[in-house]
Amino acid sequence: MRDMAGLDEGAPLFVQIAERLADEIADGGLVEGEQVPSTNELAAYYRINPATAAKGIAMLTEDGLLEKRRGIGMFVAAGARTRLLAERRKRFAERYVEPLVAEASRLGIDANELVSLIRDASYGQGGTTI
Amino acid sequence: MTPAISAAGLTRRYRDQLALDQVTLDLQPGSITGLLGRNGAGKTTLMRIVAGHEFASAGTVTVLGASPAENETVLRQMIFIREDQSYPDFKVRYAVQAASLFYPNWSHELAGALIEEFNLPLNRRIRKLSRGMRSALGIVIGLAARAEVTLFDEPYAGLDPVARELFYDRLLADYAEHPRTVLLSTHLIDEAAGLFERVVVIDRGRIVLNMAADDLRGAATSISGPAIAVAEFTGGRSVWDRRRIASQESAVVAGALDETDRARAAALHLRLEPLTLQQVVVRAAGASMASPAEKNAERTSA
Amino acid sequence: MSTWIKVARYQLTDRYVFLISPWLILTLDFLINVGIVANYPGRQGQVYVGALSAIYIVLLTTGALAIARQLPFALALGVSRRSFYAGTALLALAVAAVYGLVLTLLQLIERGTGGWGLKLHFFRVPYLLAGPWYLSWLTSFVGLALALAWGMWFGIVHRRWGLVGLLSFIAVQALALTAVLLIIAGADDWHGVARFFTTLTIEGLTGLLAALTVALLGGGYATVRRLTV
Secondary structure, three states: OOOOOOOOOOOOHHHHHHHHHHHHHHHOOOOOOOEOOOHHHHHHHHOOOHHHHHHHHHHHHHOOOEEEEOOOEEEEOOOHHHHHHHHHHHHHHHHHHHHHHHHHHHOOOOHHHHHHHHHHHHHHOOOOOO | OOOOEEEEEEEEEEOOEEEEEEEEEEEOOOOEEEEEOOOOOOHHHHHHHHOOOOOOOEEEEEEOOEOOOOOHHHHOOEEEEEOOOOOOOOEHHHHHHHHHHHOOOOOHHHHHHHHHHOOOOOOOEHHHOOHHHHHHHHHHHHHHOOOOEEEEEOOOOOOOHHHHHHHHHHHHHHHHHOOOEEEEEEOOHHHHHHHOOEEEEEEOOEEEEEEEHHHHOOOEEEEEEEHHHHHHHHOOOOEEEEEEEOOEEEEEEEOOOOHHHHHHHHHOOOEEEEOOHHHHHHHHOOOOOOOHHHHHHHHHHO | OHHHHHHHHHHOOOHHHHHHHHHHHHHHHHHHHHHHHHHOOOOOOOEEOOOOHHHHHHHHHHHHHHHHOOHHHHHHOOOOHHHHHHHHHHHHHHHHHHHHHHHHHHHHHHHHOOHHHHHEEOOOOOOOOOOOHHHHHHHHHHHHHHHHHHHHHHHHHHHHHHHHHHHHHHHHHHHHHHHHHHHHHHHOOHHHHHHHHHHOOHHHHHHHHHHHHHHHHHHHHHHHOOOOO
16 A cells, blocks of 8 residues: 555544544644644645545534634634543543453453552653552 | 536447446546456446547436537546557657647646656657556646546556656645546556545446445454454454454454444454455455465365 | 647647658659659650659558547547547648649749750649649649548548458458459440540549549548547
8 A cells, every 4th residue: 555654444534634633633743723734735745635634624623623714724723632632531431441441350450450550550651640 | 516427327338248237427526536446347448438439338428517429518628548548650749749739727837847757758759668658648648638527547557666656646736736527447456545535346347336435444344363252253243254274263344343342352352454445345346355275275174 | 610720730740741751752752753864865755754643642641640540649638539530631621732732833843944854744744734723733632632531531441440441441442443444344445434534624523533522521521420449
């Protein structure tokens, strides 16, 4: 397959593009009020059809994460990051915690052991103390 | 919106075969559609009829709302570059010059840039060009014409991978600046996959698939791992294909997988691999994915 | 029709076929004839040659190539079959008119120089191109147009019915000619034929050939319509 900057066949391309832009917003790479790359720029970067890139942008606009400024382009909407993080927090439990607990239980790791494992991991990452 | 290309019950019969059988489709303006299928499936015949080069036996075809055959108004806005394009016996520069005569949107700038990028020898006679160079010439003309309806029939014969990449990139870039309706037939599906908004698959003269490319992505996933786990995971789902060796099994499951599914698969130690567009299309066109050797392995271990 | 003009320009993209080859061949032909006549020892009187036919033969080929080679690419570039044919026919007529005039001028020069100082009748063909200059021009025009139109038919047949069709087309013409000759020989009426030709004025002949040319061009226009590439 062509080098599409890591896009894969797992999900519609426009969804993947939307997710990557969302990641950037969540990570702070794109701040509120900042202009996002144009449809054509995205298409050229990912080597895909501009209509696909446009769909990705449209998806984020619908979710209220991007806004259009007529004649200029697309910009990160106010409060986008906050909204994104809240949304991802909600999914965090589904995506990561539940499978973690299920696997732990399969391996016979009880809740306490699990919590201490989590602590070790967060020290290792130099992250927040729990 | 009037479709850019529309066919209804389009049929083309030759003495001993049915090249097109009741083909019906609508392609919207301003889109890139991939026309896929095996050799001899009917891709070229379909495009020839759309371009007015060949006549239908039955059914209708319209381009920009009107029948294309001998219709100057429509033909003016369409260009058809085919793999076996026959050129007059003159130099490359004259072919480019001739094309610039007939297309109102012709871009000398783009033609010049492409000629340079493809290293086309302007003063060489076309019949002395290598296959790849002939294809490059077709591509230069096809893109620089900026025709409202642009048809490419396997335009990359003989082009090396670098030149093909160039073609895809230039097509996308010019399409972004000057949108038009593009129908591109190809066997190299995975290479061109990123270009298509829509995919039409034709097999033995019939349309077997006509979907948005994005709907095809993630339309099927290959699940592999311990046979028992695979059986558990695929229980109750539509399974397209199953292969087995010793205690390992690989199955292709239709339908998209969501987060929960992925989590469950991970928990079961199963590997998930989404099928590429090419694999989905090959399946749709009826060809078996397994190689003869794999088929043998399946038979002996079952 | 602007498309017809564009087709004519397209046909002239490679100048060789329509513009250069007829004159190149004719010049060579002329020089060869001049060379032979100039070096022919002890000849007397006027020398008549039928070498002017060379240009007609070249135009036959030109007509065939104008269709056979140029049509498929023209169709790819969005030209309708009818426009392509009409534009090409228009060019053929224009070329025939201009070349006819040139031949007539050369005729006048030939007369003025006493046959190029060699009593050579190259451009002055008895009976056919022997009359007043305007008649000469008309006959040349029709003759050249006929050569092109007939040549174009070979191109059309080839494109529509392939190599087999082309060979059949040639065979049929050869057979027809043979048949006509056999009929005349059979009826032993060579005198009748000769009489016909002597009573047929050059104006009449020109008219006949003109009618034939129109028929060929018209027939060609109708035949290209179902041609496929």
